[in-house]
Amino acid sequence: KKHKFWETQPVGQYKDLGNSSLSEGPIEPPTPLSEVKQEPYNLPTQYEWTTCDMGSEETCTEVYNLLKNNYVEDDENMFRFNYSKEFLSWALHPPGYYKSWHIGVRAKSSKKLVAFITGVPARIRVRNEVVKMAEVNFLCVHKKLRSKRLAPVLIKEVTRRVHLENIWQAAYTAGVVLPTPITTCQYWHRSLNPKKLIDVGFSRLGARMTMSRTIKLYKLPDSTASPGFRKMELCDVPAVTRLLRDYLAQFVVAPDFDEDDVEHWLLPTENVVDSYVVESPDSHDITDFCSFYTLPSSILGNQNYSTLKAAYSYYNVSTKTPLLQLMNDVLIVAKRNDYDVFNALDVMQNESFLKELKFGPGDGQLHYYLYNYRLRDALKSSELGLVLL
Numbered sequence: 001k002k003h004k005f006w007e008t009q010p011v012g013q014y015k016d017l018g019n020s021s022l023s024e025g026p027i028e029p030p031t032p033l034s035e036v037k038q039e040p041y042n043l044p045t046q047y048e049w050t051t052c053d054m055g056s057e058e059t060c061t062e063v064y065n066l067l068k069n070n071y072v073e074d075d076e077n078m079f080r081f082n083y084s085k086e087f088l089s090w091a092l093h094p095p096g097y098y099k100s101w102h103i104g105v106r107a108k109s110s111k112k113l114v115a116f117i118t119g120v121p122a123r124i125r126v127r128n129e130v131v132k133m134a135e136v137n138f139l140c141v142h143k144k145l146r147s148k149r150l151a152p153v154l155i156k157e158v159t160r161r162v163h164l165e166n167i168w169q170a171a172y173t174a175g176v177v178l179p180t181p182i183t184t185c186q187y188w189h190r191s192l193n194p195k196k197l198i199d200v201g202f203s204r205l206g207a208r209m210t211m212s213r214t215i216k217l218y219k220l221p222d223s224t225a226s227p228g229f230r231k232m233e234l235c236d237v238p239a240v241t242r243l244l245r246d247y248l249a250q251f252v253v254a255p256d257f258d259e260d261d262v263e264h265w266l267l268p269t270e271n272v273v274d275s276y277v278v279e280s281p282d283s284h285d286i287t288d289f290c291s292f293y294t295l296p297s298s299i300l301g302n303q304n305y306s307t308l309k310a311a312y313s314y315y316n317v318s319t320k321t322p323l324l325q326l327m328n329d330v331l332i333v334a335k336r337n338d339y340d341v342f343n344a345l346d347v348m349q350n351e352s353f354l355k356e357l358k359f360g361p362g363d364g365q366l367h368y369y370l371y372n373y374r375l376r377d378a379l380k381s382s383e384l385g386l387v388l389l
């Protein structure tokens, strides 16, 4: 029976779709904290819960290795995400994070980490309501423990620990369709190293195209075109926060970033997130902003390559520089830093540059979900202003 678990959860159910008598907003009211289950859910007897202190090098390495060997693969098992340790530390330590939401499962005998799930707090605006939510991510069960119905227990446990902090909504994504997506996004890929993408079998030589013609097709200039284009610095946080809040206001669902959030999520962090501003040469105003995060993948079963260096479009705002030129500049920077591919979802205004900058549509989709919050109708992906890691 499909979605046995999800039919028991306060999420939009298929049967509710288009039922305009149902109101938008929370599906269930908060529970009095005294009535939230105080003790963890039961695991199969040979396993135990553990809270993962991601500030500990040893534990962070255990989580890194579990994900490196067991986390999400594409449908053709060509790639597996290989989030770096510094990325995991960044992703799990935003302002106001809760250690208790970094949840692991160990085998009692060997003490080996065999499963993981996380939440981080976020303020997400849905239309005109700012809602405190948990962004749930990194759900991973070791390959040898699949189909033991561990995922529903992990999801119930992170939900219980989120409830204990008096938070009643969540946001999450999945490559699979569950009840019920608020929107479905398409991945797009811009080759930066076409020879490698062809060698690993992701891309194919176009008809009547030689390798050298293909390399020339994706060639980029060595230097950026926008005057005043430079790395973001700490002193830019107030201006970038203003720019981003004004820009994100147009989307139905978007993060409600303040300066502390911008400092954490968007200030450049080596090998994790890169962000650039355009500072007007005469007024010194910050007029534009662009950013991407670094998420390498293991290349599965290829003799010549082991890692794909991938950049993922994050938040981009253009108020003076044309978005097309701003994004071409970010491609130039990514190529200069030896990225193999620049990926983007068709969210926000990304559709306006994807084809022109030679992105190709991927065959994977990413579905966005809200937990315990109903939207009357699904959104177009261009109405979504939220990028989850």
Ligand SMILES: CCOC(=O)c1cnc2ccc(OC)cc2c1SCCC#N
Pocket: 072, 073, 074, 075, 079, 080, 081, 175, 187, 188, 189, 197, 202, 297, 308, 310, 341, 343, 344, 362, 364
């Ligand atoms: C070359 C283009 O594909 C990817 O960059 C890539 C890399 N690693 C993955 C690991 C797991 C995976 O599972 C869905 C997909 C990928 C993908 S395609 C979707 C991500 C994007 N953009």
